[in-house]
Amino acid sequence: MTAHTTDRLPAALPRRSFLKMAAGSGFALGLYPLAGAAQGTPPATPQGAAVAAAMAGELKPSQQPGAFVRVAADGAVTVMVNRLDFGQGVHTALPMLVAEEMDADWRLVRAELAPAAEAYKDAGFGIQMVGGSNSIKSSWLQYRELGARARAMFVNAAAQRWNVPASQVRVADGVVSAGSRRATFGELAEAAMKQPMPASVTLKQPADFKLLGQPTRRLDAPAKSSGRQSFGIDLRPAQARVVLIARPPVFGAKLASVDDAKALAVKGVSKVLRIPLDRGATGVAVVADGYWPAKMGRDALGLSWNTDGVEKVSTDALLQRYSEMARQPGLKARVADTSALAGAPRRISAEYRFPYLAHAPMEPLNCVIDFRGDACTVTVGSQFQTLDHAAVAATLGLPPDKVTLNTAMAGGGFGRRAVPSSEYVVEAAQVAKAWRAAGGQGPLQLMWSREDDIRGGYYRPMHVHRAEIGLDAQGKVLAWQHTIVGQSILTGTPFESFMVKNGIDAVSTEGVVDTPYGFPIALDVHHPKVNVPVLWWRSVGHTHTAYVMETLVDELAAAAGQDPVAFRRTLLGDRHPRVRAALDLAVARSGYGQRKLPAGRAWGVAVHESFSSVVAYVVEASVADGQPVLHRAVAGVHCNFAVNPLTVEAQVQGAVLMALGTTLPGAAITLKDGVVEQSNFGDYTVARMNQMPRVEVHIVPSTEAPTGMGEPGFPALAPALANAVAALTGQRLRELPFKLA
Template identity: 65%
Template sequence: MLSYIDQHEIPRALQHLLARQQGEDAANLPRRSFLKLAGIGGLAIGAFPLTAAAQGGGTADTALKPTQQPSAFVRIAPNGEVTVVINRLEFGQGVLTALPMILAEELDADWSLVRAEHGSSDPAYADPLWGIHLTGGSNSIKHSFTQYRELGARARAMLLNAAAARWKVDAAALHTQSGSVIGPGGLKASYGELAEAAMAQPVPQKVALKDPKHFRLIGKPTNRLDAKAKSSGRQDFGIDVHLPGQLTAVVAHPPVFGARLKSVDDSAARAIKGVKAVLRVPLDRGAEGVAVVADGYWPAKQGRDALKLQWDTSAVEKVDSDKQLAQYRELAKQSGPRQFDADMAPMDKAPRHIDAEFVFPYLAHAPMEPLNCTVQLADGKADLWVGTQFPGVDGNAAARVLGLKPEQVSMHVQMAGGGFGRRAVGTSDYVVEACEIAKAARAAGLNAPVRMVWSREDDIRGGYYRPMHLHQARIGFDEQGKVLAWEHVLVGQSITTGTMFEGGMVKNGIDATAVEGMREPYPIPMRLTVHHPKVNVPVLWWRSVGSTHTAFVMETLIDELARNTKQDPVAYRMQMFGDKHPRHRAALQLAVDKSGYGKKRLPAGRAWGVAVHESFETVVAYVVEASVKQGQPVLHKVTGAVHCNLAVNPRTIEAQVQGAALMGLSMCLPGAAITLKDGEVQQSNFGDFVVPRITDMPEIAVHIVPSADAPTGMGEPGLPPLAPAFANAIAKLTGKPVRNLPFKLA
């Protein structure tokens, strides 16, 4: 259940980088005025902002950026229905509801008439702080909170001015309420009645925002706008796109990353009914593949299965997980660049020591909706339908492949069935693949839209992965648990090296995404050495990025220090926080209070586990109850406390934490690892890449620390502390610390 006191998927280093490089070009684009869309007799705020200036209408204020123009974000129909366009991808996190809530709050819209839809790669839908199109880093609400409030306030001001002009009264004498403007003497007009006139009004540059004490929507638990469609099976996703004459493509990818084709025998594939073409196409990272294009998924898959292919793997590294771990251990012995460099002289004099090694495997994203992209080509233009976290990056990549200008590519952002970072790839791998297929199909005479679909096996065997990591730590401490020296080595691939983010993210040879979460919030004298080997396995951020492994290392070792000095792990953490981390303290205390930790008696065979971690500027604390049954770890109950500042939609936050906790649990279960042998991924589907089943889901309660401060991130922070809290409970039961994910108790 959700307890909320009614008051009101990118690392911090990347945030700072992108903030510095904020879109100067976007800032200099002409402002967007209100435009009337053909066929809509209302406030048609949805015209493409790049064409708005040319079409004219309304008074322009060149100080406003595209991201500040209501014309791209609000559409009011004659019947009063308000459609809010979101500048992010909705793939389960709830922004299709939360962003409209923010805008509707300031607009004073009737919430029962509010709808939502996705934006595109138009400049208006770029992140207002970073200037690029991105859904990630848990920044959707954090970065667009003020933006969407101001958009709603501007639209409301224009409606007020339109009513004032109609009634020939001062706008200051008017007020709004639930989708209507109300004036003196019983005057009243709905937003739908005023919309057409309002679009001719100047867009105000500055607007006054509501006092939070007057919020009607923000801070109130609100059902999601997409809940009914999704729960009833009527929601369409990218994979459901069906255009007239559409064909479907399935690709045979190489068994080893980067391999090329030696020979292709496609005679059996071409003989299958429904197969239209078999095309040899270039793939991601210099590889080659074969696309089978057919009039449906099943004949395309049958055609692919019938291919007889020989692969040339002689020029690529064939990774072996066991050998890779041995190589990482050797690398850990060498000197390397340092993130922190505290004096280690006290180590030898420390009365007590902990020596620990942690191993974290590759992880697949494995979203419920596999990757897909539909491409329709015409002379001098292309349309793409895809659920993407990077519509601008992917649109530009598509333009390069197709030999078009970016403005000739239209990105139709689709609802996505999960992603966890997999739909935000700097190489735009699957989008580029779809465009290569569509281009080859057109060259072969197939002038039809082509929908490329990956199977789940394709994604698990040949996608991008959370990197494998090795951590080694030696800690010197005294009898009171004070850390005197902490020497730490981290080995793992860099996610950002070779990408557009490398210049700002990799400093002194260290990728900031790999070390986020290390040391903080504890005042520890640490020397942290980092190695980033190059390995022939494509890697990518995975929900909560570096915190997927750093939180586990820090929070299990902190717990071990407390146990070794016979201190309560909660009290030990509170003492280490001091007075410098009030949000950590508040979240942990709330979780403790709501769980009954230290007060209620647990059933026999159960133990408490505790962890707290900050990621994406949000602190999440967990207190869990766990046991070991027949040698297997079992998570029974989770009490979570969240400090995300102002909670826009507590109901969404509850769902976010529940989902993140379940995904955190997925890292713990035996079988939750991607391994390689002779360069080939050994897992293929949920039969051998374990994810939690409904029987694994613990009882979970989510509580929110009340705050009126500006919102912070929420999509990812619920994941990192779950695994260490679970591990700490298991360690109490077994007397042995848990050093690996997934857990190895034997």
């Protein structure tokens, strides 16, 4: 990998173009237009052209260190993290990128979650967001360039102070030196702030990294492990009231009547308000002095709902409908000649079923909002800060610059905090507006209970796959007709324009349409309209496509009389070296084929690429009391350069447990007559700590630009376990959660 050079910035800007931030004793290093320039009049100086260029948009806010880096007098370096951290580790990994190029003392590096602002938008998506395992991938160069620019400004400040050439100045661990002269970042911060922005910066080569690539403990680990970390649900301002909302039991039902007398009689209940909800419904909000009186008040409401004209979904009937659709031609996602199916000597017919799934993060949804009539402040663990900020402003009828959205640390999300309609944030704004109109004042904290979360919608879609595969006498695939049935996640969202083509939602087919194995697959898709709200869920389409493909590959290996690892290697050939490398590493480190397993155990193998990263699993499993038991999972990971190997390891460990949970009895959202049947962890299964297997994570060495790891650890685990069960029992598991005969 060669050094990266960027030269998108002008050679210099006047000293006044750097903004001194009133943030304690610190200074922010950044690039800002002059006051005159901001008003449309570039200054009459040699640098006027550069300022005019900034006004013309050539200088992006996301390139300016001033929005991202703050240096205090004691040398502490605070890095603004432009994305929500809800367990994936960007609160540490992004500051690592800055600190490496800045040559900061890691012991003095801090992190803060950034508010919604133009500077913090993802360059690829054009909005401030986290999703699709893009955080490190999208910020890899951006954050390093920010650190390199800040470093250059400190070098120039020192060179000017000591009257030496900049080439003689060195930086290490937050200390700038030239010969015997030394100064800390804190001592030079004010002078560095006044330096011109460098025209270009040259980034380090991987061989020169000191911090990046090293296992690094998370900055937020001490607070989280000791219980001192505040999450959104903890951030209730003084005098804030708590809000709970009664929502319709059937999606889309209308409120017919409400009797709030008993609710208002509950001590601590202040108001009962009717508010518009997402999807055209009406909700009833109970405002109270705390969570418990709000819950008691909501439970005491007398509510009736009108479901006329509303589809009342029942899971069994919907599955039957999907199964029938899977036997019919659909939209053409991939075309191949399947004429050999009719005369194939051997045939595999397989139907797979996947249920609706709730995200069920540890921390349910919540939002603090303070609407003051002419301005509003929102604090929320948002994955989509830009969309949520705009939605609050529109709901309240405020100019965007009158709304401040602060990002709170969140306890999980898995996609649930990234709703294109900004559902729960808009709910908070609707309550705040109604509360103020009713004479109420002060901040409100909207909270969802666990039951609200499980029953509240926006699930991983239910899917049915059907595969008809024709084989020759030796087990070679001659033709493959594949059909996927499931709701579109992206239709009707801002992502539809570039991720839904010819009516086909790209996230429904990922993992099949782009399989690395070279099978002659013809792929049809059906996107039925169903009255169940759906959303992305960790690893999105790969949650089901990887399972289908990797269990079928194992079945095909058996039909061909080949070892499942050797079969995959032959199919992959040399065309997919990263997939092959991850698989080979997992196999080598697991001992697969090299040692005998204890009686009653079997190997299971699967490998899958998602979000530009590859994860392969070799697992050891058994069956006890009619249920699979996962004992050990060895992962081979190819995510290119691993910024923080500990974060990669943690993401895979978490993904193993979450994926294991999808195989357990009760891991499904079901509906009857339009009503969700599950309500809490008593009837909606997630994996528990005592089910966690031994997990070993091994990373393929690479110096290429990193790819994502928030989601890729998930898809291949369940099929690897299913393949082990098939080796033990001969039963091919075609449904999640598992149902062993």
